[in-house]
Structure formats: structure tokens, C-alpha cells
Amino acid sequence: MSLLSRLIGGDEFRKAQEADLPRRLAILTPETTIGWIDVIEQALPLVALETPKRTCDYGPWRKALGELQAPEQPDETYTERFADADSGLINFSTDASKPGWPQDHAHLVEFALRYLEADVMLFRSGYVKRHLLRRLRQAVLDRKQTERAVALIKRVVTHGSGLEEFREFKRLSVRVGDDDLREWLEKMAEGAYVNADHFSGYFHVFHPLLEVGKYAPTGWFQCPNEPAKLDVFSLNVVKKKGVPDDNRIKVNAWCVLNHMRLNER
Numbered sequence: 001m002s003l004l005s006r007l008i009g010g011d012e013f014r015k016a017q018e019a020d021l022p023r024r025l026a027i028l029t030p031e032t033t034i035g036w037i038d039v040i041e042q043a044l045p046l047v048a049l050e051t052p053k054r055t056c057d058y059g060p061w062r063k064a065l066g067e068l069q070a071p072e073q074p075d076e077t078y079t080e081r082f083a084d085a086d087s088g089l090i091n092f093s094t095d096a097s098k099p100g101w102p103q104d105h106a107h108l109v110e111f112a113l114r115y116l117e118a119d120v121m122l123f124r125s126g127y128v129k130r131h132l133l134r135r136l137r138q139a140v141l142d143r144k145q146t147e148r149a150v151a152l153i154k155r156v157v158t159h160g161s162g163l164e165e166f167r168e169f170k171r172l173s174v175r176v177g178d179d180d181l182r183e184w185l186e187k188m189a190e191g192a193y194v195n196a197d198h199f200s201g202y203f204h205v206f207h208p209l210l211e212v213g214k215y216a217p218t219g220w221f222q223c224p225n226e227p228a229k230l231d232v233f234s235l236n237v238v239k240k241k242g243v244p245d246d247n248r249i250k251v252n253a254w255c256v257l258n259h260m261r262l263n264e265r
Contacts, residue, residue: 017098024095026074030107035071036092037111039085040118042068052121061121062086090122097131101139109139113148126162133168137175149176157188157252166252170259177260185260188253193244 043064050060070088073079082088093115101108112132120128136149149172156169173181244250 017100021100023075024098024100025102027078027092027095028102028108029074032071032073032092033096033107033111036089037114039065039068039071039089040114040120043085044118056121056126058122061125065089065122086122089120090124090128093120093128093132094124097128097135099135099138101135105139106142109136109141109145112136112139113145113152116152117148126165129165130168133165133172137172141176146176150178150181153177153181153256154184157185157256158249160248160252166255170256171263173256173260174263182257182260185253185257189250189257191244192250192254193247 043061046064046067047060050063052060065085068085070079070083070085073082073088078091082091093111096108096111112135115132116129141149153169153173153176156166160166161169
């Protein structure tokens with residue numbers, strides 16, 4: 001497909017999104033949003049009773065939501081199509097994750113935070129989470145909501161997430177991060193062994209990051225007591241089996257911290 005075709009297709013997609021906005025705004029009301037937050041709250045203890053077969057197992061959430069009813073919807077067609085809580089939640093959250101939130105969107109911020117905190121796992125939920133994170137970057141957050149967003153960033157550092165979702169969390173960190181978050185990330189990242197893939201995408205080298213604050217945005221690593229920049233090929237290679245078990249957490253913290261520093265306003 002040519003560039004012109006992609007541009008035309010993108011323009012048609014935007015027009016379709018704009019045409020669909022009135023329908024979405026009619027659905028994304030505070031009352032309906034609170035109803036879906038309540039569904040998530042009811043599902044959480046039921047989900048906790050199930051043991052997922054794998055990380056991305058949809059079973060626990062589908063089973064829990066199967067026992068619940070979808071809240072009343074302002075649009076009859078929407079209600080008929082998504083009368084069950086399973087498909088209803090994913091389709092409501094998909095509508096909520098798209099651009100075009102109303103000016104007064106405190107209820108949608110609450111929904112996005114609760115959806116992410118609950119870590120809803122359904123078909124297409126990964127897509128929804130990425131886009132809800134984008135909406136949070138653009139939204140008006142109060143102090144408490146900002147604290148909850150920071151708590152989500154800390155959780156993804158310690159527990160991990162999908163790659164695309166993690167990228168959105170890094171971008172959100174620039175929006176909500178403060179000195180306390182930076183200090184926490186620095187402590188968590190101390191002593192990290194960083195795969196060069198994290199900044200270049202070409203090399204597969206592990207080495208001790210002697211001081212997190214000395215990473216240079218040009219793609220080099222700088223030792224704390226040495227002003228000269230060092231080529232990654234000159235660093236000692238550490239075999240993968242020699243990397244500490246908690247290195248993934250340290251690398252996650254380093255990646256978020258590095259993104260914040262490279263994108264400070």
C-alpha cells in the first residue's frame with residue numbers, strides 16, 4: 001500500500017471516529033460509567049478465586065463476568081447487543097478508550113484507573129489498556145488520581161506488563177512523575193544489568209550500569225568517575241546466567257527513569 005493510500009485511509013478513519021463521537025458520548029455518561037465500575041468491583045473477588053492457566057488467560061474474567069449482568073445502557077441498540085457483562089465491559093471500555101472525552105471527564109478518569117488497577121484480562125483488553133493510558137496522559141487529573149497513576153507505574157515496574165502497555169506507562173510517567181517517583185526509580189534501578197537492546201535494538205550485550213544517572217541520551221553509557229563516553233563494545237560482557245534474579249525489575253525501573261529524563265519538559 002502506498003503512502004498516499006495510507007494517508008487517505010487514515011483520513012477516512014478519523015472521519016469515521018468523528019462521526020461516531022455522538023454515539024459514544026451518549027453512552028459514556030457518568031451513570032453508565034459508574035455502573036461498569038461497579039461491575040469491575042463485583043467481578044474482582046470472583047476473579048481472585050480462579051487460578052489462571054497462563055498470564056494472559058481470559059478464563060477467570062470471562063467466568064466472573066458471566067455471573068454478572070451488564071448495567072442499563074442509554075442506547076437500546078447497545079443494550080441489546082451487549083446485554084452480558086463480558087462483551088459489554090470490553091465494548092464499553094473500547095468506547096471509553098477512544099479520543100474525544102467530554103470536557104467534564106472525571107468519571108472516565110475514574111473508570112480508566114479502576115480498569116487498569118483491576119488489570120482486566122479479556123480479548124482486546126490489552127488494546128484497551130494502551131489507549132486508556134493515552135487518554136490519562138491527556139486528561140485532567142486531581143492529586144489523588146495522579147497518586148493512583150503513579151502507583152500503577154510502580155506496579156508495572158515490579159510486576160511487568162506487555163511491551164506495548166509498558167511503553168504507554170513510560171509515557172504516562174512523564175505526565176505524572178515527580179521527584180518522589182524519580183527517587184524510587186533510582187533506588188529500584190541501582191545495580192541494573194541493562195541489555196543494549198533497551199537503547200539500540202541492535203546489540204545483545206549485558207553490562208553493569210554503574211550509576212543510573214550517568215546514562216547519556218546519545219546511546220552511550222558513561223561511568224560515574226569517567227567523563228569520557230564508552231562504546232558498548234568496550235564494556236565487559238556478563239553472561240546471561242550471571243544476571244541477578246531481580247534484574248528484570250531493575251531494568252524496568254531503569255527504562256522508566258531513562259524515558260522520564262529524556263522527555264523532561
